[in-house]
Amino acid sequence: MISADQVKQLRDKTGASMMECKKALEEGGGDEKKAFEILRQRGKDVALKKSSREVKQGIIDSYIHGTGKVGVLLELNCETDFVSRNKEFQQLAHDIAMHIAGMNPQYLNIEDIPEEVINTEKKIYQKQFSDSGKPQKVLDKIIEGKINKYSEEISLLTQPFVKNPDITVKQLIEEKVAKLGENIQVGKFERYEI
Numbered sequence: 001m002i003s004a005d006q007v008k009q010l011r012d013k014t015g016a017s018m019m020e021c022k023k024a025l026e027e028g029g030g031d032e033k034k035a036f037e038i039l040r041q042r043g044k045d046v047a048l049k050k051s052s053r054e055v056k057q058g059i060i061d062s063y064i065h066g067t068g069k070v071g072v073l074l075e076l077n078c079e080t081d082f083v084s085r086n087k088e089f090q091q092l093a094h095d096i097a098m099h100i101a102g103m104n105p106q107y108l109n110i111e112d113i114p115e116e117v118i119n120t121e122k123k124i125y126q127k128q129f130s131d132s133g134k135p136q137k138v139l140d141k142i143i144e145g146k147i148n149k150y151s152e153e154i155s156l157l158t159q160p161f162v163k164n165p166d167i168t169v170k171q172l173i174e175e176k177v178a179k180l181g182e183n184i185q186v187g188k189f190e191r192y193e194i
Contacts (some may be wrong), residue, residue: 075187
């Protein structure tokens with residue numbers, strides 16, 4: 001039997017509806033961690049379904065770091081003006097802008113990284129491992145792994161979220177898509193530093 005306190009605790013942590021929390025706890029056999037993962041998976045599923053919807057509304061948010069030496073402008077898009085005025089959506093925009101200020105992503109997605117940037121990194125890694133004495137097949141695997149890690153580090157959506165490193169920025173957005181019921185996408189961002 002799932003208690004009301006368990007449902008309330010899960011709701012407080014996730015922001016999901018009471019019914020969704022209760023269903024997730026029932027599916028997870030009362031285990032809060034399992035229920036949390038069930039809700040996260042549902043959020044991904046909802047985000048995937050909504051990802052093809054057009055985003056014509058949104059907000060521009062800014063973040064200036066306390067030192068005044070780093071600033072960010074972020075365009076965060078959604079489907080309706082109603083959601084763009086929602087405090088939670090606005091907080092998401094501010095959190096992402098703060099993340100950009102702190103983590104300095106160069107690109108939005110891995111797919112946005114130019115081929116010449118990847119090739120330059122490959123050459124650097126090949127030079128680093130040229131004297132290792134390892135077979136070329138092994139070196140290729142190592143370099144591929146390093147390129148994948150590098151790509152994730154410089155792409156906003158694949159970076160671990162600065163306030164909760166257990167999730168990526170993309171997963172954070174997916175959670176908000178599930179909660180707010182609309183497609184949400186980062187339009188563009190610009191980071192300034194003195």
